[in-house]
Amino acid sequence: MLRRTALLSALTLSLLLAACGKKHEQAVDDSVAAENAEAQATEAPVEEPKPEPKADYWQFVGPLVAGTYEGECVRLPDARKMDATIKVGADGKVSSSGLEVDLHTAKTIMMMRSRDDKGQYSTVATLAVDEGQGGTLSLQSGKENGASLGKGETGIACTTVTANRNLNARPLYQSVAKLLEGRKQTIGCLDTKNLLVRRKLDFAFDNGVVKIGDASFDLKDAVGEGFTVNDDGKNVGLIVEMPAKRTLNVLFDGAGNVTLLQAHNDQESTHHCMVES
Structure with a gap:
C-alpha cells in the first residue's frame, strides 16, 4: 500500500508539473501576444507560433485497455444491480448500456503498475475526456479486477471482472x-x-x-x-x-x-x- 501511495503521489506530481508548465507557457504567450499587438502598429505582422507537438497517445494506451469487461455490475447513481458489459474498442470508442464515450478525445490519462511483496503485479488506469461531463473510464487488473464507465451523472461500475491480460501483462x-x-x-x-x-x-x-x-x-x-x-x-x-x-x-x-x-x-x-x- 505504501509503495502504491508513493507511486500515486509521483503521478500526481507529474500532473502538477505539467499544469504548472502550461500556466507558465500561457503567461509567456499572453506577454508575447501583448508585445506583438503593440509592434504590429508599426511593423509587419509576425508569423503565428507553431502549435505544440502532441503525442498520439492511443498508440501505446489503446492496446492495453481495449477489450470487453464483464462482471457484477451496478448502475450509478442508484446502485441498482444489472447485467452490463463495458466494451472498449480498438478505435477508442467505449460503450455500455446506452453510455458512449470516445477516449480518443481524452485530455488526461493516468496509469500505474506496482508489485507487491509476493512479486505479484497489479495495474490501474484512468482515462478522462475532460474535467466536466465528457466521460471517464477506470480499470483495475491484478489481485482485484474492476471496470467502470461514467458520463455526467450516470455510470456503470463492475467488480470481479474477467481479467484483461493486456492491461497487466507487461511493464508500462x-x-x-x-x-x-x-x-x-x-x-x-x-x-x-x-x-x-x-x-x-x-x-x-x-x-x-x-x-x-x-x-x-x-x-x-x-x-x-x-x-x-x-x-x-x-x-x-x-x-x-x-x-x-x-x-x-x-x-x-x-x-x-x-x-x-x-x-x-x-x-x-x-x-x-x-x-x-
Missing part, C-alpha cells in the same frame, strides 16, 4: 517506449550539492535504460511505474520506482523531447534537470 514503459526509444538529448541539470552550479548532461533512452550523464536506470528492474498523458497529448510523464528506493520522474513533450527530469535516492535529490531555453 514498454508501451511508452514507442515515443521515446532511441531518444538522445542534452539537458541542463542543477548540481544538487551546490544549486548555484549548473551543468549539461546527456540524456538517452535505449532498450529500456534511461541514462543521465554517468547515472543509469534500467527500467526492467522497476518495482513500480506509471505514466501520465496531459493536455490532450502535449505532455507525457514517466514515473519509475527502482530498487533501493531510487525514483525517476521524466516529463516529455508530445514529440518525445525531455522538458523536465527529477531523480531521488533514499536520502536526497540526485538530479534536477530541465530544458534550456
Whole structure:
C-alpha cells in the first residue's frame, strides 16, 4: 500500500508539473501576444507560433485497455444491480448500456503498475475526456479486477471482472517506449550539492535504460511505474520506482523531447534537470 501511495503521489506530481508548465507557457504567450499587438502598429505582422507537438497517445494506451469487461455490475447513481458489459474498442470508442464515450478525445490519462511483496503485479488506469461531463473510464487488473464507465451523472461500475491480460501483462514503459526509444538529448541539470552550479548532461533512452550523464536506470528492474498523458497529448510523464528506493520522474513533450527530469535516492535529490531555453 505504501509503495502504491508513493507511486500515486509521483503521478500526481507529474500532473502538477505539467499544469504548472502550461500556466507558465500561457503567461509567456499572453506577454508575447501583448508585445506583438503593440509592434504590429508599426511593423509587419509576425508569423503565428507553431502549435505544440502532441503525442498520439492511443498508440501505446489503446492496446492495453481495449477489450470487453464483464462482471457484477451496478448502475450509478442508484446502485441498482444489472447485467452490463463495458466494451472498449480498438478505435477508442467505449460503450455500455446506452453510455458512449470516445477516449480518443481524452485530455488526461493516468496509469500505474506496482508489485507487491509476493512479486505479484497489479495495474490501474484512468482515462478522462475532460474535467466536466465528457466521460471517464477506470480499470483495475491484478489481485482485484474492476471496470467502470461514467458520463455526467450516470455510470456503470463492475467488480470481479474477467481479467484483461493486456492491461497487466507487461511493464508500462514498454508501451511508452514507442515515443521515446532511441531518444538522445542534452539537458541542463542543477548540481544538487551546490544549486548555484549548473551543468549539461546527456540524456538517452535505449532498450529500456534511461541514462543521465554517468547515472543509469534500467527500467526492467522497476518495482513500480506509471505514466501520465496531459493536455490532450502535449505532455507525457514517466514515473519509475527502482530498487533501493531510487525514483525517476521524466516529463516529455508530445514529440518525445525531455522538458523536465527529477531523480531521488533514499536520502536526497540526485538530479534536477530541465530544458534550456
